[in-house]
Amino acid sequence: xxxxxxxxxxxxxxxxxxxxxxxxxxxxxxxxxxxxxxxxxxxxxxxxxxxxxxxxxxxxxxxxxxxxxxxxxxxxxxxxxxxxxxxxxxxxxxxxxxxxxxxxxxxxxxxxxxxxxxxxxxxxxxxxxxxxxxxxxxxxxxxxxxxxxxxxxxxxxxxxxxxxxxxxxxxxxxxxxxxxxxxxxxxxxxxxxxxxxxxxxxxxxxxxxxxxxxxxxxxxxxxxxxxxxxxxxxxxxxxxxxxxxxxxxxxxxxxxxxxxxxxxxxxxxxxxxxxxxxxxxxxxxxxxxxxxxxxxxxxxxxxxxxxxxxxxxxxxxxxxxxxxxxxxxxxxxxxxxxxxxxxxxxxxxxxxxxxxxxxxxxxxxxxxxxxxxxxxxxxxxxxxxxxxxxxxxxxxxxxxxxxxxxxxxxxxxxxxxxxxxxxxxxxxxxxxxxxxxxxxxxxxxx
Numbered sequence: 001x002x003x004x005x006x007x008x009x010x011x012x013x014x015x016x017x018x019x020x021x022x023x024x025x026x027x028x029x030x031x032x033x034x035x036x037x038x039x040x041x042x043x044x045x046x047x048x049x050x051x052x053x054x055x056x057x058x059x060x061x062x063x064x065x066x067x068x069x070x071x072x073x074x075x076x077x078x079x080x081x082x083x084x085x086x087x088x089x090x091x092x093x094x095x096x097x098x099x100x101x102x103x104x105x106x107x108x109x110x111x112x113x114x115x116x117x118x119x120x121x122x123x124x125x126x127x128x129x130x131x132x133x134x135x136x137x138x139x140x141x142x143x144x145x146x147x148x149x150x151x152x153x154x155x156x157x158x159x160x161x162x163x164x165x166x167x168x169x170x171x172x173x174x175x176x177x178x179x180x181x182x183x184x185x186x187x188x189x190x191x192x193x194x195x196x197x198x199x200x201x202x203x204x205x206x207x208x209x210x211x212x213x214x215x216x217x218x219x220x221x222x223x224x225x226x227x228x229x230x231x232x233x234x235x236x237x238x239x240x241x242x243x244x245x246x247x248x249x250x251x252x253x254x255x256x257x258x259x260x261x262x263x264x265x266x267x268x269x270x271x272x273x274x275x276x277x278x279x280x281x282x283x284x285x286x287x288x289x290x291x292x293x294x295x296x297x298x299x300x301x302x303x304x305x306x307x308x309x310x311x312x313x314x315x316x317x318x319x320x321x322x323x324x325x326x327x328x329x330x331x332x333x334x335x336x337x338x339x340x341x342x343x344x345x346x347x348x349x350x351x352x353x354x355x356x357x358x359x360x361x362x363x364x365x366x367x368x369x370x371x372x373x374x375x376x377x378x379x380x381x382x383x384x385x386x387x388x389x390x391x392x393x394x395x396x397x398x399x400x401x402x403x404x405x406x407x408x409x410x411x412x413x414x415x416x417x418x419x420x421x422x423x424x425x426x427x428x429x430x431x432x433x434x435x436x437x438x439x440x441x442x443x444x445x446x
Contacts, residue, residue, distance in 0.1 A: 027163050032214040033154040036099075039208035040147065041170050043103055046201035048178035050110060050136075051075065052282070053186060053194040054129055055268060059279050061126045065269040065410065069402025072265045074130045078138035086141045095146040095153075095216035100209045102143040107202030109136045114192035148367075150216050160372055166297075246373055252314055252366035255424070256359055259321065262401045262417060263289075263355075269410045274333045275345050288349040292356025293363075300364050310365045315429035317361035322421025324355035329414030 028034050058067045090098055109132060116128040155163045185193040267286060268279035277284065328351045332344040405413045 027155050027159050027166060030154060032212045033151075033163065035208045035211045036147075036150060036154060037166065037170065039099065039103070039205040039212075040167060041174065042201045042205035042208065043106075043143075044170060045174040045178050046107075046110075046198040046205070047140075048174045049182050049194055049201070050198045052178060052286075053182045053191075054113075054133060055264070056182075056186070056279055056282070057191065058126050058129055059268040064402075065266060065405040066402040067126055068268060069265045070130060071133060072261055074133040075137045076261065078134060079141050079144070082138060082141040086145055089142065090146040090149055095150045096209060096212050096214075098142050098146040099150070099216075100206055102139050102146075103202045103206040103209065105139045106136055106143075107199040107206070109139065110195050110199045110202070113195045117192065146216075153214060153216050160368055243373065245369060248314075249366040249369035249373075252362055253370070255318070255421075256363040256366065258397050259325070259417065259421065260359060260363075262397050263325070263414075265401060266405055266410050266413065269405055270328075270414070273410055274336070275348060276336065276341075277345070284345060285348055285352045288353035289356040289359075292353040292358075293360035294356075296357045296360025297364055300361070310369070313361050313365060315425055317358045318421055318425030318428060320425075321355055321358035321362060322418045322423070322425055324351050324358060325418030325421060326415055327351050327418070328355065329411045329418060333411050 028037070054071055055068050058071045059065075061067065112132050113129065116132065117123055122128045151163050151167070152160060182194045185197065264286075267282040271277045271282045271285060272279050275281075275284075328348060331351065332348040335341070335344040335347060401413055401417075
């Protein structure tokens, strides 16, 4: 009697496991996912801590938005050349080892920044910071596809949206924490302090990755002979280009990243010229912006897996992001010109929060779709191709935005960008409505 009775409770127990529950609590009960998430918290905090400090430092050294734009280009350019082959490399090797190695190397590279400020002839110059940023980003290109491809190894398919939302939430929260902390450290401890702290955070991230026990090597590729990297890269690009849903999600993601990087590059100039504040107070706008993204991510992470409509969300979020950005370019400056100086900064903070909320609703579902519709054997190379396309698209707007802001004013640039988003969202809802419904098919089939 005990033999036939044994199979019956099995499925019921499996479905009631705490780690299978919906929401953030369920995924965080998975020990290996929790370690990867903790590593992400540390590494993302270090990254944002570093980049904000560099943005302020480069703007202070050059006094021009072009300098900040060039820094962001140095941060994104390596992915144009390296993300795709890095994705193939991530498919071939254990992602745990890759994540561990890249964190250690990035922590070591950061130590070159305070060293460069002590050397004669290059002290007080911006170009060494650009070179170190370029090297730092080049190492990070292996990290990005390896981390993105690791999530589905550690959670159930039904938890991918929640896991993605949690990762996006912590990425944004790291910015909320990193921005004011970097500013405080620069003012209280000195300009080199944030770099030593960032190195320590990368060391902590490495220790967390060390604790992950799940194999992050694609099982389907464990015994497959390795082929030429170009052929594998071409296969990943073919998969990405031939799937309509992946193309739409890639378009969403690219649009969101272009906008957010451009806004970040213009941040110090926006605060300085439109709000009349020092560039170190950029966090007054960035914190509400990132809080809006966090709110959006939390809402999506707690929502039912089959809701809301991703096609409607794509249209709504693009339109509302454009309207918010347009208002950001017009309202605060208009208030200052009319004599209502006290309301300029609060209005900018409110509009930045609305912009961030819309940006999160555009960004997070796109990443979830890309993870859901790829398999473990090809996910790394596909995300490598995705990062290549995104960063190639980002580089030109970043350079143009800085130059145009210096020539025509940061307010005009933000208004043009917001207007373009607004038009794109309306056009998507009217002209491409049927194509966007493919995003909802993903949600139902998953």
